[in-house]
Amino acid sequence: MLKLFCFEDQQPICVVCYTSKKHENHKCSPIDEAAGNLKENIKTQMGRLQAMLADLKKTQQSCEKQAELSKEHTSIDENQIKEEFEKLHQFLRDEEEKHIRSLHKEMEPQNEKVKARMKELSAQVSDLSENMAAVWQDIEAENIKFLQNYSDTLKRLQHSSEPNTVPELEEYQHYPIQTVIFTTWARMQNLVEHPPVTLDPETASSKLLVSQDCTSVEYSEMNMTVSDNPERLYVGVLASQGFSSGVHCWDVEQGNKPLSDIDCIERPNIIRLQLDFDEGELRFIDPFRNICLCTYTGGFPEKVFPYFCTGDEVTPLNVFPANKL
Secondary structure, rough: OOOEEEEEOOEEEEEHOOOHHHHOOEEEEEHHHHHHHHHHHHHHHHHHHHHHHHHHHHHHHHHHHHHHHHHHHHHHHHHHHHHHHHOOOOHHHHHHHHHHHHHHHHHHHHHHHHHHHHHHHHHHHHHHHHHHHHHHHOOOOOOHHHHHHHHHHHHHHHOOOOOOOOOOOOOOOOOOOOHHHHHHHHOOOOOOOOOOEEHHHHHHOOOOEEEEOOEEEEEEEOOOOOOOOOOOOOOEEEOOEEEEEEEEEEEEOOOOOOOOOOOOOHHHHHHHHEOOOOEEEEEEOOOOOOOOEEEEOOOOOOOOOEEEOOOOOOOOEEEEEEHHH
16 A cells, blocks of 8 residues: 655655665655645645736736727727817818728727737636646645646646736827817818917826816816826826927916915906016916016026916816917
8 A cells, every 4th residue: 555655756655665675765754744745835836826817817907907998098089089070161071080090090009919918818817727726626636646646736836937917018199189180270271270288188187187178177076097107297287288489378267266376456267378488487467457467587497388287176277379368
């Protein structure tokens, strides 16, 4: 009967074999003792595989979420393109369809890459799960059978290599909707006015909601789900346009919000900002009374971007060209 386990040959042996020359000086232990120790070793290694499987599944879920977000962003961009072009007349119908086709064509490579990565992760999860199931089946077997298959069990564990759990997917790049629209408007001999300042949704904090035309922002008490990109601010939102020369002017409708830096008894609902980059001057003006509320004269050592922030849940903050008033 097989009473002992030879660690050298990794096989159970009988007492007669133990006394033979074949197993001379080999380390051996009773079956139950050897099985108990070796099972603990296997379970320790299974814990490592369990952690690997959890990381794989987490990465898989991340890819699925990213694929869904990409699909949603594409849908939002497509709808915005349709809305903007619908404001124009039949002259723009062909342009609308052309840019929608371009949007989907640009997204095809990224979507295919996401699908390929998801397929790869599914295969890795399936292989690792099957391998682990086989190892657990070996562990639950009788001691003799477990020890007889011990070498094969180790091979299964060693075959489970460290997987690549990094999504390796590119961040979704929004279709350049505003650029396309303004270029088309320019070909229509300036029938549509180019706003001097538009808001950049990619920089907006999680509590600020930027409108689809990027000219209005409102505050939300609840945090919104936004992509985690390095440009995003913790508070506020930046304009898409930066200025490094010249004179620029735009109006901001801010309702009855308090203005801590403006010493004025009658606070205006609309403030005009006039930036003279070359002179290093930024003026805040009440356009209706034509008075300067305050002036910044610190100069600008580098390119500057307009910054906006609101905490009013009722009234949005609106930006529009100064000559609209």
